[in-house]
Amino acid sequence: MKNKNGRPRKSALNEAAAGNKNGRRRRNLNATQKATRNEAAASNANDDRLSKLPNDLLLNILERVDTLDAIRACILSRQMLKLPTMLSRFYLSVSSIPGLQAKPPRAVTLKEVLGINSALSHVTDNILSTRSPEVTISKLKIRFVLLPDDSLAIGRSVARAMATQKLGAAEFEIVTKKRYNLCSSIDFLNFAKQFNDLVGACPHAFAGLTSLWLENMRFGELDIPNILSTCKLLEYLRLTHCDSGIHSVLQVEHTQLVELEIDQGKFQRVELICLPKLQRLTYNNWFSCEDPMYFGFVPQLSKLSLIKTATRSDKSLKLSQLLANVPSVGDLRLDFGSEKIWVLPECPKLLRPVLSKLQHVNLDHLPEGCDLAWTMFILEAAPSLKELCITVWDHWCIMVKDKEFREKYGYCEKADVKWKPYAPDFKHKNLAKLTIYGFQPDDNFMRYVRCVVEHAINITEISLSDRKGCRRCGDLDPSRYPRTAGERKQTADELGLASGVVVHFRS
Structure with missing residues (x-):
């Protein structure tokens, strides 16, 4: 419509302007939708590329990270849901507590420690009980807090796996709920008693261990030799802030031990009586003012x-x-x-x-x-x-x-x-x-x-x-x-x- 001067009326101009705006909006909307479709297509392509990787390559990737992280990754992909039962290497660690991995780490409460340790024992049992016994476990490494119920559950799960499945290297790293500088003399004795009770309740699990790391324990005179006689396959042993009392003498005999580390013990002397396969030895800050060690039969050191x-x-x-x-x-x-x-x-x-x-x-x-x-x-x-x-x-x-x-x-x-x-x-x-x-x-x-x-x-x-x-x-x-x-x-x-x-x- 035109006015008397032959020019378009304002209403027509407004309608045209509105039409142009709507056209621009439609074009922008179409462009946005197209970009979204392209991003989705690219994401799907990436998902497809990941899912098309062969299982052996995916397993190789997953076995390089904490097992709990690997399981979380598998849950996100339908294609990878069965992979956790096919893993041959497991690393289950209480260090997965939220906050411990933060930089800087925040203070973690005892309640959180108890919760994650309990969850760790359940995950360990589920993984070891549901996997195929035909797939050899080449390495099983578990780091957990020494708490009676959780430790016993982990020990029994590992013992069953050793009895029913093919298992290569098995490693325990056992930490205490208190740090060294917060431990009293009673704490050291109690932690050693709890560990001895665990060994007594799960001898088959410890009989199959190849690596053991303990901390903050004060044993009786014969406890460490008894532990070594139980852990018949042990190749690596690390004792951190562990001893048999101030100015005690530790005598070590073992047929399979390849590496020994002693950190900060209160031993007067460590005597390596007979260790025919020992190759590597580390002794950090001995307590004695005399010669800290005696080397007996260690032909391969x-x-x-x-x-x-x-x-x-x-x-x-x-x-x-x-x-x-x-x-x-x-x-x-x-x-x-x-x-x-x-x-x-x-x-x-x-x-x-x-x-x-x-x-x-x-x-x-x-x-x-x-x-x-x-x-x-x-x-x-x-x-x-x-x-x-x-x-x-x-x-x-x-x-x-x-x-x-x-x-x-x-x-x-x-x-x-x-x-x-x-x-x-x-x-x-x-x-x-x-x-x-x-x-x-x-x-x-x-x-x-x-x-x-x-x-x-x-x-x-x-x-x-x-x-x-x-x-x-x-x-x-x-x-x-x-x-x-x-x-x-x-x-x-x-x-x-x-x-x-x-x-x-x-x-």
């Missing part, structure tokens, strides 16, 4: 790690005496906790018989500022040594800093360990690599590198790295590590090494 934060009263060890019966050690790690050096340099004539097969040495957490020359006694006494790695680091997170506390409990101030070569012109023919963490271009480090190269005539590689990083404590003293190309070239030139030696700077 090849890797030894000793860790100690020592005070003035702690005895300095003589490796020639400590390792007199174990000349088979090829890999040795000594960790000093950034405090006192607790090993004595010795005459190579005494040491060479016990270090003759030594090929790899790690000296960790050497205190900063101390002369490094003393470490050369190992090079002088170990003719087969191929790699030497030292870490020089005042790690403030693990050090005691309060002066009054240090004085009261005998923590030492930094002091150099004295060493002089018994044969000043000795030559080492097998050392190929020297690695230093915490390198600084000062006289101490530069002199040490030159000393090693002077005696190790066939060394080809030197790796120099900055201090190891720690987000919690940082470095109180600024690092002077060479970072620019110019600084590194200057440091390499000042070392004055032969052209055949390659120096790597790794910041």
Whole structure:
């Protein structure tokens, strides 16, 4: 419709405008719907690609994560619902408590611990009772809290699985409802009693275990030997804050044990009486002021790690005496906790018989500022040594800093360990690599590198790295590590090494 001037009336214009708007809305709506359909199609395509993966590949993926997470993933896909019964590797852990995996973790209440532990026992029973007995369980690892009812249910479920199914490696990690620093002496005794009761109620489950990790338990004198005699197939044993009483003696005998770790026990002495298959041993912070270990029949022991934060009263060890019966050690790690050096340099004539097969040495957490020359006694006494790695680091997170506390409990101030070569012109023919963490271009480090190269005539590689990083404590003293190309070239030139030696700077 037009007015007298021949122009369209306003109502017609409004209708046309409304029509245009509606047209735009329809076009926008169509575009949105099309985009939504495309996204849905892409999502379906992705779902289809996942569901089309072969079962063996899906199982390989699922077996790399916590089993509870794998089950949750399978519930979301109809195609994957049957996969949990086909898994061959299981890892069921109380660490799946909501909050423990948060960053930073929040405080978890005892009620939550009890709830998740109970759920864990039910899930364990359901998984092991519903799976096909024809599929071998290559590995079953369960980490649970030592609570009588739940622990008993888990133990019985595993025992039935061992009796009715093909089961390879079976592992228990048993934690207590209280952390070590909150435990009383009564708690340690009660936790040990609860564990002994569990072993007595489920002997078949423990008879089939290949790995066991315990914490916060104080056993009777014969308890640990009895546990070892029950766990006949045990290959790995770790005891954290476990002992048989203060200043007790632990005697270990086992035909299958391959690896043993002892953390923070109050043993006066650990005696390895007869362990014909033992290959790896770690002892962390022994309680005794005397030699912490006796090595009996351990013919295959090849890797030894000793860790100690020592005070003035702690005895300095003589490796020639400590390792007199174990000349088979090829890999040795000594960790000093950034405090006192607790090993004595010795005459190579005494040491060479016990270090003759030594090929790899790690000296960790050497205190900063101390002369490094003393470490050369190992090079002088170990003719087969191929790699030497030292870490020089005042790690403030693990050090005691309060002066009054240090004085009261005998923590030492930094002091150099004295060493002089018994044969000043000795030559080492097998050392190929020297690695230093915490390198600084000062006289101490530069002199040490030159000393090693002077005696190790066939060394080809030197790796120099900055201090190891720690987000919690940082470095109180600024690092002077060479970072620019110019600084590194200057440091390499000042070392004055032969052209055949390659120096790597790794910041």
